[in-house]
Amino acid sequence: MRRIIKKLLAEPLAIAGVVIIIFILLVAIFAPFIATHDPQSTFPANRLQPPSRDNWMGTDNLGRDTFSRVVFGTRIALLVSLLAISFATLLGLTFGIISGFAGGKIDSAFLIFFDIIKSFPALLLAITIIAITGPSLPMLIIIIGITRFPAYSRLVRAQTLRVKGHDYILAAKALGVSVPRIMIKHLLPNVLGPVFIQAAMDIPIVITFEAGLSFLGLGVPPPTPSWGSILRTGYSFLRIAPYMVIFGGAVLMLTTLGFTLMGETLRDFLDPKLRKVV
Amino acid sequence: MTGFIIRRLLVTVITVLGAMILLFVILQLIPGDFASVVLGPRATPDIIESFRIKMGLDQPIYVQLFNFIFNAIQGDLGQDVLSHLPVRILILQVLPHTIVLALTSIVVAALLGIPLGAYAAAFKGSWVDRVLGVISISAITIPSFLAGLLALLIFSVYLQWFPAMGAGQSGNIADQIYHLVLPASALALGWVGYLARIMRASMLDEMTEDYVRTARSKGLKESVVVFKHALRGALIPVIAVIGVGFGNLLGGAVLIEIIFHRPGLGYLIYTAIRTRNYPIVQGGLIIAVILYSLANLLADLSYGSIDPRVRSE
Numbered sequence: 001m002r003r004i005i006k007k008l009l010a011e012p013l014a015i016a017g018v019v020i021i022i023f024i025l026l027v028a029i030f031a032p033f034i035a036t037h038d039p040q041s042t043f044p045a046n047r048l049q050p051p052s053r054d055n056w057m058g059t060d061n062l063g064r065d066t067f068s069r070v071v072f073g074t075r076i077a078l079l080v081s082l083l084a085i086s087f088a089t090l091l092g093l094t095f096g097i098i099s100g101f102a103g104g105k106i107d108s109a110f111l112i113f114f115d116i117i118k119s120f121p122a123l124l125l126a127i128t129i130i131a132i133t134g135p136s137l138p139m140l141i142i143i144i145g146i147t148r149f150p151a152y153s154r155l156v157r158a159q160t161l162r163v164k165g166h167d168y169i170l171a172a173k174a175l176g177v178s179v180p181r182i183m184i185k186h187l188l189p190n191v192l193g194p195v196f197i198q199a200a201m202d203i204p205i206v207i208t209f210e211a212g213l214s215f216l217g218l219g220v221p222p223p224t225p226s227w228g229s230i231l232r233t234g235y236s237f238l239r240i241a242p243y244m245v246i247f248g249g250a251v252l253m254l255t256t257l258g259f260t261l262m263g264e265t266l267r268d269f270l271d272p273k274l275r276k277v278v
Numbered sequence: 279m280t281g282f283i284i285r286r287l288l289v290t291v292i293t294v295l296g297a298m299i300l301l302f303v304i305l306q307l308i309p310g311d312f313a314s315v316v317l318g319p320r321a322t323p324d325i326i327e328s329f330r331i332k333m334g335l336d337q338p339i340y341v342q343l344f345n346f347i348f349n350a351i352q353g354d355l356g357q358d359v360l361s362h363l364p365v366r367i368l369i370l371q372v373l374p375h376t377i378v379l380a381l382t383s384i385v386v387a388a389l390l391g392i393p394l395g396a397y398a399a400a401f402k403g404s405w406v407d408r409v410l411g412v413i414s415i416s417a418i419t420i421p422s423f424l425a426g427l428l429a430l431l432i433f434s435v436y437l438q439w440f441p442a443m444g445a446g447q448s449g450n451i452a453d454q455i456y457h458l459v460l461p462a463s464a465l466a467l468g469w470v471g472y473l474a475r476i477m478r479a480s481m482l483d484e485m486t487e488d489y490v491r492t493a494r495s496k497g498l499k500e501s502v503v504v505f506k507h508a509l510r511g512a513l514i515p516v517i518a519v520i521g522v523g524f525g526n527l528l529g530g531a532v533l534i535e536i537i538f539h540r541p542g543l544g545y546l547i548y549t550a551i552r553t554r555n556y557p558i559v560q561g562g563l564i565i566a567v568i569l570y571s572l573a574n575l576l577a578d579l580s581y582g583s584i585d586p587r588v589r590s591e
Contacts, residue, residue, distance in 0.1 A: 013415070115289065116296035119571045120563070121529030124547060128559060131551040132308050208421040212533055215423060216548070235427060235537065242431050249424045256419040264415075 003269075017261025024255050028074040037065035039072040039225045048241040058243035060233050066244055069225035070251050076226040077255065080140060081206040085199050087145030092152020093195065097183050099153065100160025107157070114150035122147040123212060130218045137220055140213065144206055155198055159191035201263040204256035211252055227252045283579060290575045297567045298350060302343050305560060316359050316554055333557075346560075355561030360553070365561035368546065373565065375445050376535070376542035380527040382462040384520055387469035392516060394470070395477025399512075400504045402482060410474065417471030423533035426464035430537065433460055443539035461538045465530055469523055476519055480512040487511065521577030525570045543569075 009015060027034060036056065043063030051058045057066035099110035126143045133139050163169065164187065172182050213219040214228020215235070222229060227248050234244025308315055313330045321329075330336050333356075334345055349356070355365040398410040434442040446454035484490065485508050493503045532544030539545070543562055550558035 013412075112289070112292055112296060115293045116300055119293045119297045119567050119574075120300075121532070121566050121570055123529055123532050124544065124563060124566055127532075127548065127551060128563060129304060129307075132304070204419060211421065212423055215533065216536070231424070231427060238427075238431055239435055242435070245427050245431055249428060252424060253420055256421065257416065260415065260419045 011265055013261050014265035017258045017265065020254055020258025021262055024074055024078070024258060027071055028078050031071050031075055035065075035068035035071045037068040039064065039068040040223045048237060050241070051243060057247040058241060060230070060241075060244060061237060066230065066247060069230055070227070070247055072225045073227045073230060073248075073251075074255075076220050076224060077207050077210065077252075080137070080144070080210045080220070081203050083141045084144035084148065084206050084210075085202050087141055088148035088152055088202070089195060089199055091145060091149035092156055093188065093191070095149070096153040096156025097160050097187055097191065100157040101164060101179070101183060101187065110153070110157070114153050117146065118150045120147075122209070126209075126213060127216065127218055130213065135213075135218050135221050140210065140219055144209055147209075148202060148206065151202075152195060152198060155194050156191050159194055160187055163187060163190045197263070197267045200259075200266050203263065204259040207252070207259070208256055286575055286578055290571050294568055294571055295347065297571075298347050298564060299343065301560060301563055301567075302346055305556060306339070308556070312556070316556055318554075350561075350564055355564065356557035358558055359555050365557050368558060369543065369561060369565050372541045372546050373543055375540060376528065376531050376544065377569075379458065379461055379465065379531050379534070379540070379542060380524055382458055383465040383527050383531075384469065384524050386462055386466040387473055387523070388516075388520060390466075391470040391473030392477050392513070395474040395516075396481055396505065396509055396512070398474065399478045399481030399485070399508075407478075410478075414471035414474045414478075417467050418475075420467060422465050422468055422530050423537060425467045426461065426534050426537040429460045429464045445540045445542075457538075457540075461534045461540060465527060465534050469527070472523075473516060473519070477512060477516050480515050481508055484508045484512040518577060518581045521573060521580055525573030525577070528566065528569055528573065 036054075041064065043059070046055075046059050046063040047061055049055055049059040049063075055065050055067065057070060060066055060069070095110055095114075099107045126147060129143055130139060169182060169186055172186055177185075210219055210226070211228035211231065214226045215232045217229075217232060219228050220226045230244050230248035231252075234242070234246075234248055238245060305312075311326075313326045313333070313335055314321065317326055317329055334342055337345070353366060355369065357363070358365055358368055361368075394410055394414070398407045398414075401407050430442055433439045440460045441457050444457055446457035448454075481504075485504070487508075489511075490503060490508050493507045494500075498507075528543075531542060532548065534540070535542040535545040536548055543566060547559055547562035547566070550556070550562065
C-alpha cells in the first residue's frame with residue numbers, strides 16, 4: 001500500500017487525479033452542508049436566472065438552484081458507478097471463473113454469450129431496455145452492469161486459464177477439495193488484481209454512461225438531481241440559460257478526468273506490462 | 279489465414295443470430311399486450327385483433343421467433359406502425375448519414391491524432407510531449423455528447439458559425455459538409471486523444487527495433503529515421519485500432535445525432551422508442567448489431583493479418 005501511495009505521489013498527473021477524486025468524494029459526503037439550497041424545491045418566480053450571489057450557478061427552468069443540484073448530483077454519479085461496477089464485477093467473476101475453469105464446450109458457449117452481449121452498442125441496448133421497463137435506480141444499475149460485465153468475464157477467464165494449471169490448484173484437486181471451494185479459495189484471490197484495475201478504469205466510463213442516459217431522460221427519475229438531467233434541462237434552454245450546460249459539463253469533465261488519471265496510474269503500477277500499450 | 283477468416287466469420291454469424299434471439303426476448307418483456315401497447319389506448323378490439331394477426335402475434339412464441347429471424351435474414355424487418363412503410367426503407371434512408379458521420383469522425387481523429395502522437399514520441403520527455411500528453415488525456419475524458427453540447431453552445435449559439443441542427447439539404451454536398459463539421463468534430467475529439475496516445479506508445483516501441491538502429495547507424499538524419507522508418511511500422515497497430523473505433527463511433531453517434539437533430543440510425547431508434555414504434559426499434563437494433571459486429575470482424579481480421587499470434591487464439 002505504501003508503495004502505491006509513493007508511486008502516486010511521484011506523478012504530477014496522478015496527484016492531480018487523487019486531489020480531484022478526494023474533492024469529489026468530500027462534496028458527495030458533505031453535500032447537505034455544501035449545498036446552499038434544497039436541490040428539489042422549486043421557485044417558479046426565480047426561473048432560468050444567471051449566476052448570482054444567491055444562486056452561484058444560476059437556476060433551472062423550475063427555479064431550482066443549479067449549484068445545489070450539481071452538488072447532490074455527485075452522490076448519484078458515485079453511487080451508480082460504484083453499484084453498477086460492483087454488479088458487473090460480480091457477474092464477471094462468476095461467469096469468468098466458471099468459463100475458464102470448466103473449459104471445453106461450456107467455455108465456448110460462455111465466450112459466445114459474452115460476444116452476443118458485446119455485439120450490441122451498449123447505449124442503444126440500455127435505451128431500449130429502460131424504455132420498456134421504465135427508468136429507476138435499480139434498473140439503471142442492472143443495465144449498466146450487464147453492458148459492462150463481458151469485459152470482466154473475459155479478463156477473469158483469461159486469468160483463470162493462466163492460474164488453473166499451477167501446481168497448487170492441481171494439488172488441491174488431488175486432495176479432493178470441492179470445485180466451488182477451489183474457485184473461491186484458490187482461483188478468486190489470484191484473479192482479483194486485474195479485475196481491480198479494470199474496475200478503476202471503468203469508473204469514468206460508467207459515470208459518463210449514466211450521464212448520457214439521464215441526459216435522454218432514461219437515468220435516475222426526476223426530481224432526483226443528476227448531472228445528466230442538469231445537462232438535459234440545460235440543453236432545452238441552451239440559448240437563454242447556458243449556465244447549466246457549462247457548470248454541469250465542467251463538473252462531469254473534472255470527475256472523469258480525475259478518475260481516468262487515477263485509473264491509469266493504478267494500472268501502470270499494478271500491471272507494468274500494460275504500461276506500453278496506451 | 280483462410281481458416282482464421284472462416285472461423286471469425288462463423289463466430290460473427292452466430293453472434294448476430296444470438297443477438298437477434300436476445301433482442302426478441304427483450305421485446306417480450308414489454309409489459310402488457312404488445313398490440314395494445316403499440317396501437318395506443320384508442321384502438322378498438324377489432325383493430326387490435328387484426329393487427330395481431332397481421333404481425334403474427336397470434337402464433338405460438340417459437341413460431342414468432344422463427345419468423346422474426348427468417349424474415350430478418352431475408353431483409354424483411356417488418357413494417358412501421360405509423361406510416362406502414364417497410365422498416366428496411368426507413369433505415370436505408372437514414373443509415374448513410376450515420377455511416378458518413380462515423381467515418382468522417384474517425385478520419386478526422388486519425389488525421390489529427392496520428393501526427394500528434396508521432397510528434398510527441400519524436401520529442402519524448404520534452405515539454406511538447408508533456409503538453410500533448412495533457413491535451414490527449416483531456417480530450418479522452420470529455421464525453422462526446424458533452425463535447426457536442428459545448429460545440430453547439432460556442433460555435434452555433436454564440437458565434438453562429440455553424441448550423442445547430444439537421445444534416446443539410448439533400449443533394450447539396452457543401453451544405454451537408456457544413457452541417458457535418460460540429461457533430462463530426464464532437465464525436466472525433468475523444469478519439470484524437472486516444473489515437474495520439476496509441477501512436478505515441480507504438481512509435482516509442484518501434485524506435486527500439488533493430489531496423490531503426492540500423493537506419494541510425496547508416497548515418498541517416500534523425501527526422502528521416504523517425505518520420506520515415508519508425509512511423510511506418512508504428513502505424514500498423516494504430517490502423518487496427520481504427521477498425522474498432524469505427525464500431526464504437528456508430529454507438530457514440532446516437533447521442534450526437536439526438537443533440538444535433540441529425541437523421542441517423544440512433545436518432546431513428548430513439549424517436550421510435552419514444553413513440554413505442556417497436557418494429558422500428560427491433561429492425562434498427564438488428565442493423566446496429568450487424569454493423570457493429572462487421573466493424574469488429576474487420577478489426578479482428580486486420581489484427582490477424584498483422585499479428586500471426588492472433589490467428590491461433
